[in-house]
Amino acid sequence: xxxxxxxxxxxxxxxxxxxxxxxxxxxxxxxxxxxxxxxxxxxxxxxxxxxxxxxxxxxxxxxxxxxxxxxxxxxxxxxxxxxxxxxxxxxxxxxxxxxxxxxxxxxxxxxxxxxxxxxxxxxxxxxxxxxxxxxxxxxxxxxxxxxxxxxxxxxxxxxxxxxxxxxxxxxxxxxxxxxxxxxxxxxxxxxxxxxxxxxxxxxxxxxxxxxxxxxxxxxxxxxxxxxxxxxxxxxxxxxxxxxxxxxxxxxxxxxxxxxxxxxxxxxxxxxxxxxxxxxxxxxxxxxxxxxxxxxxxxxxxxxxxxxxxxxxxxxxxxxxx
Amino acid sequence: xxxxxxxxxxxxxxxxxxxxxxxxxxxxxxxxxxxxxxxxxxxxxxxxxxxxxxxxxxxxxxxxxxxxxxxxxxxxxxxxxxxxxxxxxxxxxxxxxxxxxxxxxxxxxxxxxxxxxxxxxxxxxxxxxxxxxxxxxxxxxxxxxxxxxxxxxxxxxxxxxxxxxxxxxxxxxxxxxxxxxxxxxxxxxxxxxxxxxxxxxxxxxxxxxxxxxxxxxxxxxxxxxxxxxxxx
Amino acid sequence: xxxxxxxxxxxxxxxxxxxxxxxxxxxxxxxxxxxxxxxxxxxxxxxxxxxxxxxxxxxxxxxxxxxxxxxxxxxxxxxxxxxxxxxxxxxxxxxxxxxxxxxxxxxxxxxxxxxxxxxxxxxxxxxxxxxxxxxxxxxxxxxxxxxxxxxxxxxxxxxxxxxxxxxxxxxxxxxxxxxxxxxxxxxxxxxxxxxxxxxxxxxxxxxxxxxxxxxxx
Numbered sequence: 001x002x003x004x005x006x007x008x009x010x011x012x013x014x015x016x017x018x019x020x021x022x023x024x025x026x027x028x029x030x031x032x033x034x035x036x037x038x039x040x041x042x043x044x045x046x047x048x049x050x051x052x053x054x055x056x057x058x059x060x061x062x063x064x065x066x067x068x069x070x071x072x073x074x075x076x077x078x079x080x081x082x083x084x085x086x087x088x089x090x091x092x093x094x095x096x097x098x099x100x101x102x103x104x105x106x107x108x109x110x111x112x113x114x115x116x117x118x119x120x121x122x123x124x125x126x127x128x129x130x131x132x133x134x135x136x137x138x139x140x141x142x143x144x145x146x147x148x149x150x151x152x153x154x155x156x157x158x159x160x161x162x163x164x165x166x167x168x169x170x171x172x173x174x175x176x177x178x179x180x181x182x183x184x185x186x187x188x189x190x191x192x193x194x195x196x197x198x199x200x201x202x203x204x205x206x207x208x209x210x211x212x213x214x215x216x217x218x219x220x221x222x223x224x225x226x227x228x229x230x231x232x233x234x235x236x237x238x239x240x241x242x243x244x245x246x247x248x249x250x251x252x253x254x255x256x257x258x259x260x261x262x263x264x265x266x267x268x269x270x271x272x273x274x275x276x277x278x279x280x281x282x283x284x285x286x287x288x289x290x291x292x293x294x295x296x297x298x299x300x301x302x303x304x305x306x307x308x309x310x311x312x313x314x315x316x317x318x319x320x321x
Numbered sequence: 322x323x324x325x326x327x328x329x330x331x332x333x334x335x336x337x338x339x340x341x342x343x344x345x346x347x348x349x350x351x352x353x354x355x356x357x358x359x360x361x362x363x364x365x366x367x368x369x370x371x372x373x374x375x376x377x378x379x380x381x382x383x384x385x386x387x388x389x390x391x392x393x394x395x396x397x398x399x400x401x402x403x404x405x406x407x408x409x410x411x412x413x414x415x416x417x418x419x420x421x422x423x424x425x426x427x428x429x430x431x432x433x434x435x436x437x438x439x440x441x442x443x444x445x446x447x448x449x450x451x452x453x454x455x456x457x458x459x460x461x462x463x464x465x466x467x468x469x470x471x472x473x474x475x476x477x478x479x480x481x482x483x484x485x486x487x488x489x490x491x492x493x494x495x496x497x498x499x500x501x502x503x504x505x506x507x508x509x510x511x512x513x514x515x516x517x518x519x520x521x522x523x524x525x526x527x528x529x530x531x532x533x534x535x536x537x538x539x540x541x542x543x544x545x546x547x548x549x550x551x552x553x
Numbered sequence: 554x555x556x557x558x559x560x561x562x563x564x565x566x567x568x569x570x571x572x573x574x575x576x577x578x579x580x581x582x583x584x585x586x587x588x589x590x591x592x593x594x595x596x597x598x599x600x601x602x603x604x605x606x607x608x609x610x611x612x613x614x615x616x617x618x619x620x621x622x623x624x625x626x627x628x629x630x631x632x633x634x635x636x637x638x639x640x641x642x643x644x645x646x647x648x649x650x651x652x653x654x655x656x657x658x659x660x661x662x663x664x665x666x667x668x669x670x671x672x673x674x675x676x677x678x679x680x681x682x683x684x685x686x687x688x689x690x691x692x693x694x695x696x697x698x699x700x701x702x703x704x705x706x707x708x709x710x711x712x713x714x715x716x717x718x719x720x721x722x723x724x725x726x727x728x729x730x731x732x733x734x735x736x737x738x739x740x741x742x743x744x745x746x747x748x749x750x751x752x753x754x755x756x757x758x759x760x761x762x763x764x765x766x767x768x769x770x
Contacts, residue, residue: 054675079677089672093690093766103676135766151676161675329633396702397749399709402742405726409560409735490623494713497730507629511716516633523629527622534621 003031003191004065004158006051011060013046013215020046022215024060028208030158031189035206037196039238043215044195048161051193052078064159079103082152082160082190086167088144090136096122096147097132103155121150124184142173149181153188162194166201178204199239203227203246211235224250244315248280253296256314258304267295267305275303283311329516333524336517347505349525356502356529359420359495360488363427367484370428371435379443379473380465388440395433400491403430408498423495423502430491431484438480442473474544482537489530503529562736573725573740580721580748583711587643588704591650598651599658609659616652624649624713632717642714649710650703657699661692694767697760701753708749712741722748 006028013021021043028034036044049055051062053074062069069077090099097118104114122129125146136144145165152160166174166181182205185192196202202209203223211219211226219231227247230236240246254275271285271294286294286308293307336342343349378384407425411417446469454468470477496504506522509515566573602609619627627645635641665688673687689696712723720727722744729738761768 052675054671075677075679077677078675083672083675085668085672085675087666087668089666089668089670091669091673091687091691092666093764095766102673106677106682137766148672396705397709397746397753399712399723399742399745399749401712401715401723401726402709402745405729405738405742408730408733409738412733412735486621490621490625493623493625497716497727504625507625508716510629511632519629520633523626526626527630530621530623530626531618 002158002189005030005063006034006159006191006193007061007063007066008047008051009061009063011047011050011062012058013043013050013055014058019215021050021057024212024215024217026208026210026217026220028191028193030191032207033185033192033194033205034208034210035194035196035202036210036212037199037202037206037238038212038218040197041214042212044197044212045163047212048163048193048195051159051161052081052083054078079106079155080157080159082155082157082162084148084152084160084162084165086164088136088148088165088168090144090147090151092136095133095135096127096139099136099147100151100154102151107155109155117154121154124153125150126180141169142177145169145177146180149184153184153190158190160190160192162192164196165194167196167198174201181205200246203239203250211238245280245283248283248311248314249278251279251314253277253279253282253306254298254303256306256310258296259293259307259310260304262293262305262307264295264302267293270294270305272297273306274298279306279311279314282306283308286311329520332517333520336521342521352501352503352505353525353529356489356492356504356526359423359427359492359500359502360485360533363424363488363492364431364481364485366424366428367431367435368481371432372439375436375439376443376465376470379440380461380469382444385440385444388436392433392437395430398429400426400430400487400494403427404491404494404498418499419495420500422498423492423500426494427488427491431488434480434483434487436480438483439473439477442476442480443469445476446472475541478537478541478544482534482541485537486530486534489533490526493526558735560735561739565736566740569737569740573744576721576724577744577748579719580708580711580723580745583639583642583646583714583719583721584704584707584752587646587707587711588650588700590643591647591654591703591707592700594647595651595654595658599655599662602655602659603662612655613652616648616655619648620652624710625716628714628717637718639719641717642711642719645714646707646710649706653703653706654696654699657695658692661695661699662688664695665691690764693764694760697756697763701756704752704756705749708745708752712745721745 008024008026011021011024012019024043024047026034036047038044046055050057051064051069053069057070064081091102094102100118100121101114104117109117118132119129122132127143127146127150131139131143136147139147145168148165152162166177169177178201194202194205196205203226206223208220209223209226210217211231213234219226219235221229224247226235227239227243227250230239230243236243252275253273254277256279269289270291271289273282273285273294273296275296275298277285277296282294286292286306292309293305296303296306341348345351375388378388403426404422407422408418410425411422414421416422443465450472451464451468454464459467492500492502493504493507495502496508503522503526506518507526510517510519510522598612602612624645627648628641631641631644635644662684669687669691670683673683678687711719711721712726714720715723715727722741725737725741725744727741729735729741
């Protein structure tokens, strides 16, 4: 399974005299996660629902792997695109296995192939096989979300559309689901278009983030870029006053330039960090220890020191790299 | 009995136009009055018997199982079967035919919808409102009289409407046990094969039932608190 | 029938066993035909209403008036046209099922959660597949509630058709009223109530069998 390239060209949706989506254009490379983010009513969900034609665009083109979806049969189109929504929308009268089997069944897969695929997906989402015959009402919120994702991936779609899929679960479960989902996506390499109103979720999950406001695309860039250089005041405000701090969360201490002039012996009582620690966590560790520098150690190998002044420079925006 | 649709309309019109059908103890006005009297009395007795119990249970939020099941049992009782029981009871008590057997059938028929709707009406009042009333020092009786009954009134009236429409319909059957009321025209029409009387009586009964339904619906709308969506 | 007479004369029951069996069969047949035809008509009208929502008010008004007209009056209207026949009985009985069935079918389907419908559409169900595989199964509980009420009501109304020569167990009630004889009165009245309870229980069992997902938890 590999991802599809998605390209929107001047996609517009008009309801009467109101413009819900205005000339939306962007390209999502194959195998990447693109997050549409913005305040409620900005047109992000409408944009998503035009991609599997649950909503018909007023004008513009939507290309999946170069083919204009507007020339396709909508029902056939939807069967090869995964679709997950916030309320999950599991069929309450069907078992977990039957829910997951929905699209393969619509596509006429053989019974054996469907059974094998269901088992494979259950393993992939980390659900016990004896959950197969349960009904949705017997699952926890997190389990329901996992089944929803498995159902969307059942027919190995090259593209998944997800509308606030983790919005209805509590923060701890949401965090875990996000991590699981990222792993899954990296393994499978499918393209994902993801809608959320939560900027932190967008920064955590997105390879690209599309910020929308009143139907228009305001900025389309990788999360680090979005945090470092917001396109305008709206984006700056939307990403938050702590955007510099958030940006530190995207960097690891192994990925920035460390001060090698400081000898390991001078850092006796200072914290010791691994290269995979985020710069944000490194800052926290320094503040807690009331230290000005920390040692970055990969196993027994000393890589250098990370210092408060260096982090300060990053916060002010003069990049370390 | 062969069908005579072409002349039927004229026959029925003539039956209504005949002054003889509007006079005396067998005339249309008398039969309508009998029908209203019988129905009104039956519904009134049912209200007196059923309402206090339903209010009590509803206010205490208890006995829901009974209150709801009364409705289901009520639906399983065919009206003609109730009339059969009414006849047996009336004769056993030496009360004779006509009025009493019909009455014994109509009262049990009217009770279930009144009990169920009243109970549900009271229990569905917003518990926060009741809590606030109790917190301000209203006695239980005052809570019922000033909060629960006024707020539940449209639903309570809907129960009385269902009861009344059923009673008006079933009162027609009273003619089978030598009762009066509008059923007389239909039962006699069948027996004597007089289609004008048969259809004329049917028109009157149908109009009375629809009028009952419509007037109670109007009453329900008028008792709803402005700004609150009428419940059911 | 006098106050001193026994309530039930068992010898009458014994000598009329065959006739009682026949009337029970007739009752069952009249009820089954009425509910079956009622379901077909109600489904047709409900699908029309779901497709064209502005049909709903007129449909409920007309079926509501039919439901309000007393049964005896409705049969009286029909007799001059269709005579004392099964057809007259069934037209009347079917008309009484329509309001309940249509209301429950339409409300049942409309109350299917929109996220479930959205998910089905998003995964590529055709409108027909959504109706048959999602909406109808999920509306089944509400539809069954309607079928139960319609069946019980019909069983009661079948007794009234005794006046036009049908009636099932209602025949005995009418007989008892004419002869002031309590045994047939009780056979008809108790029999029709027991029949209603039995039919309702059977429908509950059928519904349980058809909706396994409603039994969980």
